[in-house]
Amino acid sequence: MSDSDLILRGGRLDSRKFPGRRLPPDDQLPEQRNSSPTNKDLNNDTAATPSSSSTSANEENTGTAWYTPLTLPFYDYHVLGFNMSFVWRCPTSSVLLPFFRQNFTLNHLDVGVATGYFPSAALLQLQQQQQQQQQQQKENHQGSSSPIPTTTTAAAPAALTLMDLNPHSLEAARSRILRDNSNPGSVEIETVQHDALSLPAPGVLRRRRFASVSMFNLLHCIPAPCEEKTRAFELAAQCLLDGGVLAGCTVLPVEEAVGAGAGGWWRVPLAGLHLRVYNSEGGRRVFGNLGDTREVLERGLRRWFDEVEVKVVGCMLLFRGKGPKRAGTEEDG
Template sequence: MVVSNGTHKTTQVSSSTLDDDSKEKRGLGAYIYNSWVLNIYDIWVLGISNSYAWRCPTSSVLLPFFKANFSSNHLDVGVGTGYFLAEAVLDQPATPNADKHGAQQITLVDLNPNCLSTAAARINAAQPTLAPARTVAGDAFESLPLDSSNGSVGDEGTGKEKFDSISLFYLLHCLPGPCSDKARIFENLKTHLAANGTLYGATILGRGGNVHFNWFASALMVLGKGKKDVKFAVERFNQYNKPQWSQDFNKTTNTMSAKVDPTDFKTYHGGCHCGAFKYAIRIPELKDVMACSCSICIKNGILGNIWFLDDGPEEFIIEKGDVDALKKYVFGPKNKVYRFCGICGTNIFVKSPEAIGVNARSLADVDVEALPWRHYENFKRGPQYAPEFGEQVEWKKPEGKAEKNDEDDLVTYYGNCHCGKIRYALRSKSLDELEVMQCNCSMCGKNSHRHIYPTRTALQVHDPEGVATEYNVLSKDSAQNFCSYCGTFVFVSIDDESVDMRPLNVRTIDNIDIYKLKYKMYDGRSKPPVYTGERHKL
């Protein structure tokens, strides 16, 4: 057994394509890991074999070693069942006011889609509030599709995405070919390692030198036809020793880690503000939430999408309304569908091909603002998002407006809803000088509105298609205006023209960091009328 996290001198190998026979063997080796093999992998490989054949126990040697080098920006190559990662994220507790730049990000690379989905689900089950692990189908012998499209820090002009830690556990001995060929892996991964990063792992050595085997290890060597290759032992065990209990075990989803018991799940209720759509979810106890800084989460006030897989043990139960009645919004690669209420604008959940992410702010029986937050810098994962529609509008000075000496102190800000169909220009004092109102009333709480109060002429709104939908909360004389296309709340309209005010949701202002603004808290929740889960009758 070799365990190493030191500095490696990588043997340079030819950049020519490796022979097709070797590539085919790698593919066949990877696809041995079907659902049955993955179900017994932890017991047979990490439990029995490690303890009694290789005499390198997982719990006392390998797992502490993995955790000691695990970072907040981690790449795992050859993911297996995701055991080490699931255990490692349990040691990453969420803390209030966590540094958003230290958010946990995990990328998984493997040739086998079964391993990728199993590992990703296991990590999610261990820490449901973490951002979902990114899965990449790739061959470690070849250049990985991990390019930095936004010039992330540390790429040094190479165009390669960088990681602070990269792990290869039990991968090398499963690959065909001599060590000189396998050195190609280190050549590839070195391009993805940050300047002060760590590449570490564990593998099983063949015979020779100071390597000595006990009878159990020798038997496994025979099963492996002279190579210390665990997959052969697992395959033989699969072929000749498949017990009856495995048929029952296969009925259990792979999404749960051993530490998560569905009988311990809690039920949370939620819905939109107007009450047209209500739901319940059964998930592990919600102890923290993920705060994502991507464009849609910032503009639409989405907090802590609670992700779980369609085929997992978690449940999403519709209690009122119809999913098909909710508005749909897609953007960018259009691989996720965001659902929001067309009446009140509440963002409820996002659906990917295999999973659902529930907006924690739409929950009714949890004060998510009081929970610890895990900050997640999703915008670093790809190019900066640009609105699909419209163009920036310029602020125009109203005709007949008198000159004022303080005009030079004003700043012009631009903003829009997420899709860009509603745009505006704002003349205001610097946001650094203003206090932003953060209210905890039922409406602001579900949508995380954060308001400043410019005059009507200072905030010039352009909505050429008339996509703004008005939602009256406490009065018929004022309404929250959200985009009916993308679900972003932009401003508040006030019918009484004697009130020279047009409140603006600062989330929609371009090129600002909402976490750095000064906020004034307002306890709207304690003011009548009491919110009952449905809109107050006006």
Template sequence: MDPSARIYSRFNLRLYDVVVLVVSNAWAWRCSTTLTLLPFFHKNLGESAHLDVGAGTGYYLAKSVHPLSKTGNVTLLDLNEATLNTATSRLRHAGYKGTIDEVHHNVFQPLPESLRGRFDSVSLFYVLHCLPGRMEDKGPKVLANLADGLRPDGVLYGATILGRGQGVSHNWLGRRLMCLYNKKGMFGNADDTLDELKRALERYFEQVEVKLVGVVALFEARRPKMKCTRKAS
């Protein structure tokens, strides 16, 4: 398993919300979880079927449980069984009564046939910056695979921490965390830029919106172009 996925042991997941969602987001990446990321997640969440890629602790889904009461199915996709189990447990504890499917899957591989064309929304929060490789290489592969999961009127949305480029200025804490996490293989975003992310999205979607908050890029992509996986191969 890649270091970026292996790091999420059951013990580390207990610390994730405090270390990442409270401390790092506020002080290192300068993008508030509660003021920016959670409202962004909530706004784009579909009402029928949702695919959450990189399940983490299930924080965003659990906090969005009210609109999820209308959602018949949530599918969690991750390489790590611990994150899948943790997110499912948290979502149930928050009161979600619909169907939850856990899918153990590598985002660099095409989606299983059963997941294609199925979802109103696909969320990709804090996944791209954890993947190895340059954005110009990893972005198209991952986005093409996930675009295949959307219905024609669906939306793929998410957030990723950028490494450099116009408008990206890391503070003292951010620079040190970036160096540490990239060195350990937990991050692979040292060269990720906003322009490369936007180009990757525009390759597979007709409508793309990207904005920068702190050093975090928030993106929405709609109207997926046809046969995305075949184009990426």
């Protein structure tokens, strides 16, 4: 079974069905949070109380306001399942999840967390690999008089930070990762409620510095001009270690949909219909991407990263930037 076949099912990875799982009732989430000694909130180390500026921004952003305790349980089925496979033609299991895993480290910042599907799946895979390595070492030492090296029996805990405007998404993602985690002591989760376009990045993130940052399915939900959305790349550059990597994906308008797997002409109207609905008042404006272009986003990436890769699959732009530019330049490369 390949990595791309792994998906979440019933709280664990499974190869038979696409991810889709019901989140616990919202009133259970704070209790789960408080029961975890490794969880912190970066806005307040003693209580998860969002700042007034974050709250007001969240109320104005209809894209993030859509994620509520009523809608989040359907996110994996509808967005990561149906939409990615049949509308945007960029399947989660075979394209997006492998791409996320390739750029995931144990010192990671996930921006725009939704249900926490991607970091949860990537972290669980790393844990499984570590367990397999330990098991292999034990088997190799069977029949040997030498002891198993103690340095291989324990690993440093993963440090995972979740950032989002929506407190419901932060709660749901954190709780999911803790539930899916096979070893509760092997991951430390911190949360921060912050706007991805609000600069500078929070001081706690800039001081922390991460080896990897992800922005999956975030930019198309931000109601802002495309050029302004590139401020999120600056935020990532501020938070990354030297040589760190940013990876993400976003839905492009149909006129930009020239990627592999876009399908026949009948798929373009299907994607266009969904884009019009999601960008409309009737669709609650969960999207704000009709003016987004690959050119502007790529130029923004090159402004803040030394090495940039972009690829269009179906209607999705996959992007990666490595080597953050601290001061930023106007050189577009």
